[in-house]
Amino acid sequence: MDAPESAVGFFQEGCSCSQAILSAFSERYQLDREMAMRLAAGFGGGIGRLGNICGAVTGAVMVLGLSYGNTVPNDREAKEATYDRVREFARRFQTCHGSLICRDLIGCDISSPEGFDAAKTRGLFSSVCTKLVHDAAMILDDLLMDRPSQK
Numbered sequence: 482m483d484a485p486e487s488a489v490g491f492f493q494e495g496c497s498c499s500q501a502i503l504s505a506f507s508e509r510y511q512l513d514r515e516m517a518m519r520l521a522a523g524f525g526g527g528i529g530r531l532g533n534i535c536g537a538v539t540g541a542v543m544v545l546g547l548s549y550g551n552t553v554p555n556d557r558e559a560k561e562a563t564y565d566r567v568r569e570f571a572r573r574f575q576t577c578h579g580s581l582i583c584r585d586l587i588g589c590d591i592s593s594p595e596g597f598d599a600a601k602t603r604g605l606f607s608s609v610c611t612k613l614v615h616d617a618a619m620i621l622d623d624l625l626m627d628r629p630s631q632k
Contacts, residue, residue: 485618492614493607497525501614502540506621510547527583532592535583537610537617541570544621566624573620578613586613 482490488505492498499521507517523529524539545566551559571581580586587605590596600606 484622485615488618489611489615492611497521498536498610498614498617499524499540499543500536502537502617502621503543505618506544506547506625509625510544512547526591530591530597532582532584532590532596534581535574535586535613535617537613538571538574538581541574541617541621542567545570545624548625570620570624573624574617577616577620 484505488501491504492501496504496518500518503512503517503521504514507514521536521540521543524543525536527533527535528539546563549559549563549566551557551563553559575581578586584590584592587600587609589600589603589605591600
């Protein structure tokens, strides 16, 4: 199964969007799936269900950090390579979906109990978020194939 399919599968099983993305790519970086789930747990729903940056985006940023991130504080080259990839991911995702912000992407502010219930009632998590998770994983997969990682 490829990463976009895995990410969608994890999301449909009940993972948050950020957990689904990080989990789908975790094996590539010898990151235990349980640890991936814990790391990404707070980023779903636009960071703690605040409706801010989409969890699929933050999950992708974590994967880009695993692939390109610096491990030495003053390694400016690796830091800039990571930032370049993050900006490119954000550009592609935003071109595709018009925003990086959860509430804008799903058309509902899930930061309140009423907004969250409205999103559930309207089926936004399955109709909109599944596509966002899929597309984030596709863009990420494409970016990771463009250039070897720092591993």
